[in-house]
Amino acid sequence: MQSEPKASLVGEEYEVEVGPVAHGGHCIARTAEGQVLFVRHTLPGERVVARVTEGEEGARFLRADAVRILDPAKDRVEAPCPFSGPGRCGGCDWQHVAPGAQRRLKAEVITEQLQRLAGLTPEAARWDGTVEPAPGDKVARGEVPAWRTRLQYAVDEAGRPGLRRHRSHEVEPVDHCLIAAPGVTELGIEKREWPQIESVEAIAATGSSDRQVVLTPRPGARLPIVELDRPVSVLRIAESRGRERHRLVHRVHGRPFVRERAADRTWRVGEGGFWQVHPKAADLLVEAVMQGLMPRKGDTALDLYCGVGLFAGALGERVGERGAVLGIESSKRAAEDARHNLQDLDRVRIEHGKVEQVLPRTGITEADLIVLDPPRSGAGKETVAHLASLGARRIAYVACDPAALARDLAYFHDAGYTPRRLRAFDLFPVTHHVECVAVLEPAGKGH
Numbered sequence: 001m002q003s004e005p006k007a008s009l010v011g012e013e014y015e016v017e018v019g020p021v022a023h024g025g026h027c028i029a030r031t032a033e034g035q036v037l038f039v040r041h042t043l044p045g046e047r048v049v050a051r052v053t054e055g056e057e058g059a060r061f062l063r064a065d066a067v068r069i070l071d072p073a074k075d076r077v078e079a080p081c082p083f084s085g086p087g088r089c090g091g092c093d094w095q096h097v098a099p100g101a102q103r104r105l106k107a108e109v110i111t112e113q114l115q116r117l118a119g120l121t122p123e124a125a126r127w128d129g130t131v132e133p134a135p136g137d138k139v140a141r142g143e144v145p146a147w148r149t150r151l152q153y154a155v156d157e158a159g160r161p162g163l164r165r166h167r168s169h170e171v172e173p174v175d176h177c178l179i180a181a182p183g184v185t186e187l188g189i190e191k192r193e194w195p196q197i198e199s200v201e202a203i204a205a206t207g208s209s210d211r212q213v214v215l216t217p218r219p220g221a222r223l224p225i226v227e228l229d230r231p232v233s234v235l236r237i238a239e240s241r242g243r244e245r246h247r248l249v250h251r252v253h254g255r256p257f258v259r260e261r262a263a264d265r266t267w268r269v270g271e272g273g274f275w276q277v278h279p280k281a282a283d284l285l286v287e288a289v290m291q292g293l294m295p296r297k298g299d300t301a302l303d304l305y306c307g308v309g310l311f312a313g314a315l316g317e318r319v320g321e322r323g324a325v326l327g328i329e330s331s332k333r334a335a336e337d338a339r340h341n342l343q344d345l346d347r348v349r350i351e352h353g354k355v356e357q358v359l360p361r362t363g364i365t366e367a368d369l370i371v372l373d374p375p376r377s378g379a380g381k382e383t384v385a386h387l388a389s390l391g392a393r394r395i396a397y398v399a400c401d402p403a404a405l406a407r408d409l410a411y412f413h414d415a416g417y418t419p420r421r422l423r424a425f426d427l428f429p430v431t432h433h434v435e436c437v438a439v440l441e442p443a444g445k446g447h
């Protein structure tokens with residue numbers, strides 16, 4: 001028997017009292033009937049009219065936007081960005097939150113995730129409960145730091161550049177993204193039209209004048225001739241082909257990479273290679289990881305999910321001639337960049353492949369130190385168990401998703417590792433995202 005389709009509730013409005021912030025940046029509320037609402041553009045303690053954007057009768061939860069604020073929280077500010085708000089640009093979901101309050105809310109989310117998924121209080125996680133701002137990002141109420149050095153613009157049918165709306169393919173035309181770093185804004189991408197183009201990726205390197213622009217034309221479009229306001233080191237045109245949209249680089253001017261500066265080294269980062277988006281992030285994370293691991297001469301160390309070799313480089317410089325560092329990275333291009341970046345460090349080796357496949361193949365049975373910086377999904381139970389079996393003195397876990405971190409901390413706990421220190425950094429201001437560094441040691445070591 002086919003069940004009746006459930007009635008959509010999209011467009012329905014509910015007056016609600018808003019509860020706590022949740023993972024994902026929305027706040028939790030309930031309708032008078034008890035249905036759970038995930039409400040964006042609001043703050044805990046507010047009374048708002050929430051309009052449903054997704055969901056149907058009887059669904060486990062509905063998604064909604066706060067469209068009228070009846071009783072504003074003291075931490076609410078007028079959104080500095082004119083393109084943000086319900087149904088608008090999906091990039092910055094916390095434009096309406098005062099800067100200090102953003103960090104407090106992020107701390108609440110981390111606390112909740114640690115408690116629920118790992119059974120850890122902040123004290124047990126050795127965390128002071130704060131989210132640290134990146135140097136230079138402390139802005140006044142109602143201001144937004146211009147931090148984003150890598151930005152993917154979408155282009156609408158009329159050729160206007162913009163950013164995608166929340167959970168949508170629609171484009172919000174944007175003529176000045178407030179979080180774009182000055183180097184990105186100076187490229188003038190927002191000030192011109194992009195006929196035939198589907199997306200424009202702009203990168204402004206930190207510590208070098210390198211700029212990269214990758215254009216993806218619409219399927220079947222003739223490749224355009226493009227001149228930008230400012231000469232770029234790299235202008236690449238990627239071709240989207242058929243449904244799979246292979247990013248086939250068609251034409252290249254200049255170098256096929258940008259050079260970033262961090263941790264007193266220069267890093268070659270090729271197209272598609274991972275690099276932190278906030279200009280202060282790489283330095284800050286290297287410092288936090290090295291402070292946590294305290295490498296010694298002669299140590300053997302692993303840098304897992306190593307990208308272009310950031311932590312492997314810092315470790316390689318510290319373990320000296322008698323030590324050794326192995327980095328593992330699944331992107332071929334990034335692994336090649338890592339080898340290039342660290343060619344002066346004889347004791348650093350980079351393997352290309354997935355950690356879960358390469359690590360068992362290496363035959364490594366012990367390591368003094370481990371740093372892992374997995375993608376959003378985390379490392380997972382098997383990899384964590386494998387890492388714990390190597391008997392490292394300390395493990396540093398760099399995480400961009402507190403939920404994945406908490407899940408993996410629970411696996412580490414089961415495998416005999418306990419937090420020694422946790423730090424959280426606000427590397428994505430005006431959004432709900434947050435970066436954490438957890439340092440672990442074998443249980444029973446104590447301080």
Ligand SMILES: C[S@@+](CC[C@H](N)C(=O)[O-])C[C@H]1O[C@@H](n2cnc3c(N)ncnc32)[C@H](O)[C@@H]1O
Pocket residue numbers: 273274275276304305306307308309310311328329330331334353354355356373374375
């Ligand atoms: C968050 S980035 C970290 C990169 C580097 N640690 C840094 O800070 O620049 C995660 C990296 O893991 C790589 N990656 C994703 N899944 C992987 C896997 N299963 N095994 C190895 N590397 C993986 C990605 O290509 C990416 O470079």
